[in-house]
Amino acid sequence: MKQIQIANTDIKASQIILGCMRMNEPSLDAAKIIQTAYDNGVNFFDHADIYGGGTCESIFAKALKATTISRSDIYIQSKVGIRPGIAFDFSKAHIIEAVEGSLKRLDTEYLDALLLHRPDTLVEPEEVAEAFAQLEKAGKVRAFGVSNQNPGQIELLKTAVKQSMNINQLQFGLMHTGMVDAGINVNMTNQAGLVRDSGILEYSRIENMTIQAWSPFQYGFFEGPFVGNTEKFPELNKRLTELAEQYDSTPSGIAIAFVNRHPAKMQTIIGTMNLSRIVEVTEGSDIVLTREEWYSLYQAAGNILP
Numbered sequence: 001m002k003q004i005q006i007a008n009t010d011i012k013a014s015q016i017i018l019g020c021m022r023m024n025e026p027s028l029d030a031a032k033i034i035q036t037a038y039d040n041g042v043n044f045f046d047h048a049d050i051y052g053g054g055t056c057e058s059i060f061a062k063a064l065k066a067t068t069i070s071r072s073d074i075y076i077q078s079k080v081g082i083r084p085g086i087a088f089d090f091s092k093a094h095i096i097e098a099v100e101g102s103l104k105r106l107d108t109e110y111l112d113a114l115l116l117h118r119p120d121t122l123v124e125p126e127e128v129a130e131a132f133a134q135l136e137k138a139g140k141v142r143a144f145g146v147s148n149q150n151p152g153q154i155e156l157l158k159t160a161v162k163q164s165m166n167i168n169q170l171q172f173g174l175m176h177t178g179m180v181d182a183g184i185n186v187n188m189t190n191q192a193g194l195v196r197d198s199g200i201l202e203y204s205r206i207e208n209m210t211i212q213a214w215s216p217f218q219y220g221f222f223e224g225p226f227v228g229n230t231e232k233f234p235e236l237n238k239r240l241t242e243l244a245e246q247y248d249s250t251p252s253g254i255a256i257a258f259v260n261r262h263p264a265k266m267q268t269i270i271g272t273m274n275l276s277r278i279v280e281v282t283e284g285s286d287i288v289l290t291r292e293e294w295y296s297l298y299q300a301a302g303n304i305l306p
């Protein structure tokens with residue numbers, strides 16, 4: 001498993017992260033899922049206070065005790081700032097309260113990383129700064145970052161926040177390539193050339209922030225996985241299958257290799273709770289696609305090069 005140095009930290013973690021958003025499905029054996037991921041090289045686990053209304057964090061904590069893994073063997077990250085059905089909330093009071101809730105449910109003294117989940121347009125950077133400073137001083141959070149935020153929003157936080165912003169979690173995968181489309185189509189008048197996120201990919205590389213690519217197998221916003229959906233994505237699945245045969249891998253493994261090949265050194269957050277898929281996807285992390293193969297997948301996903 002390829003290792004990724006999280007920007008500006010001493011955290012060197014697996015390229016593949018196991019996302020725990022779907023861990024509250026009652027039929028699952030969470031301990032087996034965590035152990036399988038860990039045995040296949042995954043040592044970084046992503047949470048949010050809202051996943052399963054908080055139950056994903058408590059299920060994880062209970063399940064971890066039934067594995068051979070100890071807390072210090074792994075990195076645990078959580079996210080706060082969304083109050084479902086109410087608002088986005090980056091106030092000091094909410095950040096502190098939400099982190100305390102996550103620590104309790106995760107049954108841990110500290111988070112290795114804390115991210116602000118989705119932008120709060122009513123953010124007051126000084127409040128975020130006070131919350132981060134308090135959490136860091138108390139030893140409750142080791143590293144900080146954001147999720148789904150553009151360069152201007154990160155710069156705004158930086159006007160007050162003293163901690164370095166190490167991570168930005170953004171959706172990226174073969175059927176969600178907005179981050180690279182605009183750069184490839186610079187100076188064109190087509191849809192793909194529209195800059196929707198102010199050049200977040202280039203900004204992250206320049207500012208040395210680690211991108212964590214979420215939902216790498218989904219098309220749209222949770223429409224479903226494109227892998228295996230030959231009716232909607234025949235060309236893409238054909239190319240994934242060809243490369244899977246060539247690399248003795250699987251289409252899911254190649255879909256991960258696509259994200260991994262980008263020189264921005266991203267981590268990839270997988271959400272599968274299926275044991276055999278966890279194994280095949282973690283194996284895909286070691287495949288290094290050629291430039292030609294990467295662009296052929298990009299085009300098979302329906303993108304046109306200028």
Ligand SMILES: NC(=O)c1ccc[n+]([C@@H]2O[C@H](COP(=O)([O-])OP(=O)(O)OC[C@H]3O[C@@H](n4cnc5c(N)ncnc54)[C@H](OP(=O)(O)O)[C@@H]3O)[C@@H](O)[C@H]2O)c1
Pocket residue numbers: 018019020021022046047117147148169170213214215216217218224225227228252269270271272273274277
């Ligand atoms: N920051 C944010 O705003 C944000 C938003 C969403 C998610 N996330 C993070 O990203 C993580 C991953 O999200 P996700 O679950 O949507 O990601 P994903 O890995 O793209 O999708 C996984 C889902 O696709 C299914 N699937 C079906 N066929 C598959 C195949 N051939 N290969 C792989 N998966 C297949 C899986 O089902 P099986 O379990 O049956 O395999 C699972 O339900 C979350 O757990 C969360 O930590 C962050």
